Amino acid sequence: MIFCCSPSIQSLSLLLTSTHLHLHTRPSKILFTGVGVFVGLDAKPRFELQPARDFDSGINSIRSYKLNPNEHFDLELRDSGEGDTIPFLILQKALDREQETKHSLLLTALDGGNPPGTGTLNITVTVLDANDNQPVCSQDVYSVTLQENADIGRFVVRVNATDADHGSNGVVEYTLGRNLKRRVHDIFLLDRITGAIKVKGPVDFEENEMYSLNVQASDKGQPPLTTDCRVIVKIQDVNDNRPQIEVTSLSNTVSEDSKPGTVISLISVTDQDSDINGKVISSITENVPFELKPSYKDNVYSIVTKGRLDREFVSHYDITITATDCGQPPLSTFKTLSVQISDVNDNSPEFSQNPLELYLVENNAPGASIFSVSATDKDLNENAAISYYIVRGEGTQNDMASFLNINSDNGHISALKSFDFEILKTFQFQVVATDSGTPLLSVEEIPRNVNAGHLVTKVRAYDADIGYNGWLLFSLQEVTDHSLFALDRYTGQIRTLRSFTETDEAEHNLVILVKDNGNVSLSATATVIIKVVEPKEAFVASDVKSSVKDEEENSVTFYLIITLGSVSALFLVSIIVLIVMQCSKPTDYSSKNLQDVNYDGTLCHSIQYRSGDKRYMLVGPRMSIGSTIVPGSNGNTLVLPEHRRRASGEVRAVSKH
Known part of the structure; x- marks a missing residue:
């Protein structure tokens, strides 16, 4: 590096990088002249200082130099070959601008007089910056919570990275990692300069409950240095989904003689939300003879009859199923099933x-x-x-x-x-x-007021078969009161077993079953309604x-x-x-000549x-x-x-x- 000098030197200022020194001189009694450069780059860097000049000669001329003690620099003297001694400033320990940007040195020249004369040179070494530090994030992992359906432009988190270098070497830029899925780039936007992450697209908890973003922080040095940090965005569920009712089976026609507990439909209820937002309470219309019964599986129900049906009274029912979740505010879904009574x-x-x-x-x-x-x-x-x-x-x-x-x-x-x-x-x-x-x-x-043994009616049945296959037996399949009526299994007669009391019902239903005695028994039923008047x-x-x-x-x-x-x-x-006809018959007449006729x-x-x-x-x-x-x-x-x-x-x- 070229430096300037004057007849007298008082101070020296050096701008030092890994290979250069800048010197500035001012007048002194002992003058330093010449050009100083760093040499020996493959070993310890050294800087040749201009030697001091003394107007005396002989033994009173310049004899030695000394440098104030410090940990980074040392002084080396060499003979110029012409009787002069040349001082060299040697870098003993690497400099770190981030720890100390300037170093002040004092170089003293001594002559051979008695007492010896001296001259001093103040050397200021300014350390220039090198891109030797990579950016450092304030956190290795940033974890934040974001509600689904957040507005576009909503601020999520700011990534902060710093660089100890100076100038462009310390300027940091942010980018998203290249290996992230395209969907992440569609949802989140990273500010390149500030490191702020904002919402760019729709956020849906049901689509993804968590996103992991890899953020790179790079400085502008040559070459640039880079560091990585991770941002975890947990999506918080919002009650934005209504329950769904699916009818897995349905008997839209129900016989009016169906017994209570007859299953007419199976349904399943689901909600895409989670936790309390996904918990569903189901019910059906109250003014219908049907009820909703839960299954052994969660959110699976059966619709069954809870009373006897009468088509002549009501021939059609519209059953409305209501499914309501427990979110705030709660969301509901309705589904109507049409059931015809046959x-x-x-x-x-x-x-x-x-x-x-x-x-x-x-x-x-x-x-x-x-x-x-x-x-x-x-x-x-x-x-x-x-x-x-x-x-x-x-x-x-x-x-x-x-x-x-x-x-x-x-x-x-x-x-x-x-x-x-x-x-x-x-x-x-x-x-x-x-x-x-x-x-x-x-x-x-x-x-x-009839007594026990009174004949109520007689059930008469016929079978076209003959013999054992046509032998019929009667039995009571259903009866409202077993203590009141008896059925003769052979004749089909229905008789009272006792007298009626005031507490007995005024109407009784008897279902009569008659079976034949064939190998595969065939049967028929009849219903007798007995009204007591x-x-x-x-x-x-x-x-x-x-x-x-x-x-x-x-x-x-x-x-x-x-x-x-x-x-x-x-x-x-x-x-x-008839007597005349019998007497006129031939003697060989036999019964075999009689025609077989079906006559009752x-x-x-x-x-x-x-x-x-x-x-x-x-x-x-x-x-x-x-x-x-x-x-x-x-x-x-x-x-x-x-x-x-x-x-x-x-x-x-x-x-x-």
Whole structure:
């Protein structure tokens, strides 16, 4: 490095880097002249100082130099070869600008006089900066918490790094690590100069609960030095997700005879939030006969019936499921399930008026309509499709039923004969309305004052099989009170076990099961509804019958005597003809020539004399075992193969002139 000098030297200023010194001189008694440079760069750096000059000569000239003691510099003297001594400043220990930026030295030159003369030189060494320090972050790891859905531009954290170097060597810049995922660069923005990190894009806890950012701090030295620090951003959950309701299974049609506890749907409820924000409370509409039951799995529920259903009362339900989380503020989700109640044959046809009384003008035209009955059924479709028939059987009240016909579809009743007021003034018959539903349902009414052993009704069933396969056994499948009724397993008769009390229910349901004895047993069911009524209600119809009984007997006696005589004469003629035919048969006639005919021995009509009642009665046709309508004397016989319910109505016909 070039330095300047003057005739006298008093001080020297050096700007020292690893290879250079800058010297500035001022006048002194002993003068330093020349050029000083660093030499020996491969060993200890040394700086040649200008030698001092003394105007004396000989022994009084410059003899030696000395340097004030210090830890960094030392003095080395060399002979110039011309009798002069040249001082060298040697760097003994490395300099550190960050510890000490300047060093002050004092160089003294001594001559050989007595006393010796001296000259001093003040040397100031200024240490220049080198990029020997890398940036240092204030923390190795920065950990912060950030709420999801934070606004764009929201300040997150500031990374702070310092560099002990000077100038551009100490200026620090910040960048995000290159190995970070693209998503991190889309969410966070790092200020290159200040090190501040801000929100750049949407933050979603459900997408990622934590982000780890690698930040590099670099200075502007040549070459630059770099350090790394890590920023961990924990995302705090916010209640920003509503619960989700998923219906995994649904029976949108439920039978009205479903028992309580029947499962109609399975649902699962989820919430993407965490902790308390993800805890969900579920419920359903209160005014429906359904309830929500939790499963063994969390947030899985079943919807079950909690009471009996009645389609005739409510045929459709909208069940609203509500799922609400426990966040603040809470969020809710609603889902509505539509459930249709399907019909079962649980209602019997009903006549609007029972009994009915009609007036018939005598001498009516045979085959003409005399009256029309109508019944209604609360059920649907085939369960409400009604057909009508007239009960025909034994008993005075049914004598005239044989002369009546009813249209099974519309209930129009027509007379097959012309009635005469002078012969018949009044008669009664019973019309039964039956629906087409399954299973069969019968409604019976009995007075409350009956005793134990009273015959309520008889369940009659038929099986087309023969032998052991056609042997039928009856049993009670369901009964509301086992202490009240008993069923004969062989005959199907239902009888009371005891008398009724005031605490007994007024209506009882009995489900009858009948099975055959085949290898694979087949079965059918029927439901009997027994209504217990007060005695006056039960016998009102029988009182009406008794009041007209005498009139009936008197009016038909003459007619029956004539009919009996005619039939008796016909019977005698038939016997005579049969005897003649038997006598005229060939001797080789055998029974094998007889044709095998299917004949059940019934006549279209027959006359029967009942000695107990001292009267004759006209008996209608017997029905074969395979028939769908089986005659009965009291209208309380239930026939299983029909699989239909019926309602009976009593009609009282009064002849008029």
